Amino acid sequence: MRDLTPLVAPRSIAVIGASANPTKSGGVLFDNLVKGNFHGPLYPINRTATQIMGKAAYPTLADVPEKVDLGLHRAAAAACGGCGQAVHRRRRASRLHHHCRFFRSQSKRPRR
Numbered sequence: 001m002r003d004l005t006p007l008v009a010p011r012s013i014a015v016i017g018a019s020a021n022p023t024k025s026g027g028v029l030f031d032n033l034v035k036g037n038f039h040g041p042l043y044p045i046n047r048t049a050t051q052i053m054g055k056a057a058y059p060t061l062a063d064v065p066e067k068v069d070l071g072l073h074r075a076a077a078a079a080c081g082g083c084g085q086a087v088h089r090r091r092r093a094s095r096l097h098h099h100c101r102f103f104r105s106q107s108k109r110p111r112r
Helices: 025-035 083-089
Strands: 013-016 042-045 070-073 094-097
Touching: 013 025, 025 042
Parallel strands: 013 042, 013 070, 070 094
Antiparallel strands: none
């Protein structure tokens, strides 16, 4: 059986799609990790930011210099740009995807 420690007790976490805006989903997730006193390194992944909430930001997961135990995908699937392959290439142990849906208007919202 594969070791689940990096998934349930990660030593380091990267948030793909992290945002400096605490009202955006990537900002809420990253802010919760920072304020929740996670004791390991936190790596915000954002194509344009150089720093998010006091942490150095990286444009891609492949740019993170250290091993990351857990990659949390907060970006929309199209914005991920091969982050799954980067997780595998860099021998990242675990990854979780949490994509959002965005709707242009109420009329385009799918029926339930």
